[in-house]
Amino acid sequence: MPQLETEPTAPDRASGRAAGRISRKHKAIVEAALACAIRDGVQATSVDAIAAQAGVGKQTIYRWWPSKAALYVDVYSEIVGKDVLMPDPGPLTTRLAAFLSKLFRLYRETPAGRILAGLVAAATSDPETRRALQEGLVLGRAELVEGLVGEAVADGTFGGDPAIANEIVVAVVWKRLVMAPDSLDDAFARTLADLALSAAASSPYRTGAAP
Structure with missing residues (x-):
């Protein structure tokens, strides 16, 4: 009934x-x-x-929110939605470059890049900001790049460490956001994709982080 x-x-x-x-x-x-x-x-x-x-x-x-930094991690995550960054199917290098191009476009067209750069800069001297970045972005979004690379590893089209690829992407993007944000364009997205995947394929180490 x-x-x-x-x-x-x-x-x-x-x-x-x-x-x-x-x-x-x-x-x-x-x-x-x-x-x-x-x-x-x-x-x-x-x-x-x-x-x-x-x-x-x-x-x-x-x-x-336990802190201002935690609030801004949420603000950043709302602007840079995980679903917005996901690229179409294709070869891994092309997919990673497309992912990075979408990310860099959001940095150019929204305040997301300035927010993340401010958080990264503050984290150098503020433990609360470091903790918010670690929990919200380093651990909270690591699956984005690692997931892309991991899919290629799973289907046998790439042999390398997804965590290393992610570590390279995070280190370079965060450094450039603070020091040279205008350099984050489509051409650099392709360069960084090649660099990250080359490192992932050749490095014997394992680690982790996220954009």
């Missing part, structure tokens, strides 16, 4: 309104963090400034 739909009860409606308020506050905080980063840069932005921009109390931010 089909189950009839029923009207939500008063507690259900109240719960829905509360969830809506939480969602709106969460969105307002993320948008405020993004606006502050565009205006002042990640390092110069304070949690107080983000709270004022979002129209919420500072403790509301800390309820969802």
Whole structure:
């Protein structure tokens, strides 16, 4: 017997309104963090400034994020969505170069590159930022490059270490974001893909990280 739909009860409606308020506050905080980063840069932005921009109390931010860096890792991840970066099927070098080209395009066309560069720079002296990068991007997104390379290893079209390929990509991209962001273009995407895969094919070491 089909189950009839029923009207939500008063507690259900109240719960829905509360969830809506939480969602709106969460969105307002993320948008405020993004606006502050565009205006002042990640390092110069304070949690107080983000709270004022979002129209919420500072403790509301800390309820969802343990630190400013953790918030900006989430902002970066929203801009640089994993699904947006996935390339079409094809040879591994072509796929990795296409992945990097998409990533570099986001760095040129959105604040994502400036946000990540600010986090990388802050991580040199701030343990909290290092921890947020490690948990959110180094470990949290390692499967992107490693997954591409791992597929080729699994089907027998490439022999190499996916973690080494990822390590090379991360090291070079993060360094260039800080030192020479304008160099991250399609031509360099092809160069970096070749470099990372050559290293992965020849290195006896294993390691790990992510863009």
